[in-house]
Amino acid sequence: MKKITFIFTVALAMLALGNTTAKAQVQGEMGAGVNFVIGTGDDYTNYGLGVKYQWTFIDNMRLEPSFTYFFKKDMISSWDLTANVHYMFDVVPMLQAYPIVGVGMTNYHRDYDILGLQEKQDNTKFAFNFGAGMELMFSPNIGMSLEYKFRVMEDWNRSHIALGMVYKF
Numbered sequence: 001m002k003k004i005t006f007i008f009t010v011a012l013a014m015l016a017l018g019n020t021t022a023k024a025q026v027q028g029e030m031g032a033g034v035n036f037v038i039g040t041g042d043d044y045t046n047y048g049l050g051v052k053y054q055w056t057f058i059d060n061m062r063l064e065p066s067f068t069y070f071f072k073k074d075m076i077s078s079w080d081l082t083a084n085v086h087y088m089f090d091v092v093p094m095l096q097a098y099p100i101v102g103v104g105m106t107n108y109h110r111d112y113d114i115l116g117l118q119e120k121q122d123n124t125k126f127a128f129n130f131g132a133g134m135e136l137m138f139s140p141n142i143g144m145s146l147e148y149k150f151r152v153m154e155d156w157n158r159s160h161i162a163l164g165m166v167y168k169f
Contacts, residue, residue, distance in 0.1 A: 025088040025096070029056040033145070033166030037068050039078075041151075041158035046073040050080075054166065060088045064102075068160075078108045080151075080160075084129055094137045100149055102129040125153040131160075141168045 035050040050068030057063055063085055070078040084102030091097050104127045112119040133147035145164040151157060 025056060025060045025062075025090075027056055027059050029062075029168060030054060031143075031166045031168040033164050035066065035068065035145075035147075035162040035164035037070070037160050037162045039070055039158050039160050042156060044074070044076075046070045046076070046078070048078075048080075050162070050164075052164065052166070054168075056088075062086050062088065072111075075112060076108060076110050078106060080127075081105045082127075082129060084149075086133065088135075091134070096135045096137075098133050098135070100129060100131040100133055100147065102149075103127065104129060104151070106151065106153060125156070127151045127153045133162075135166070137168075142166070143168070 031054040033052050033054070035052060037048040037050055039046050039048060048068045048070035050066050052064055052066035054062050054064045063083065065083045066080075068080045068082075070080075082102055082104030084100050086098040086100060088096045088098050105124060106127050107122060107124045110121040110123075112121070129149045129151055131147060131149035133145055135143050135145045137143040143166045145162070145166060147160070147162045147164070149160040149162070151160060
């Protein structure tokens, strides 16, 4: 009798856990969120805030366009416009991991003020992204993400570490 009770309890627990898995990999699901991003590379680190939109276009695959503004540091400010694809893997209930592959555009704006002479310089570059991320859902609609992306650009490569929040609708 104890064995049957144990098997029944385990089966109920598995069903309960199965019903709490994140639904982020269902085709047609959408979400929006914000990111805090640390950008670093070539002995230069700056911080940014971004917005993102997520759309699961087929089961387990989602498209995530995003925009990040990096605050001015050492006379340089920048922004990133990116479109990434994620392939979602269930790790445990409510936690998913995903590789990141994408393309984007980065703009760097530099303001010089040397001996009273002011000069401005803008530089826009095409970029490739690759990396990995994790998403932890606190509820069916609210989650938190942690991502690492490496951006490959002409003459300047950068790492981005992002901590974000997302609302699924």
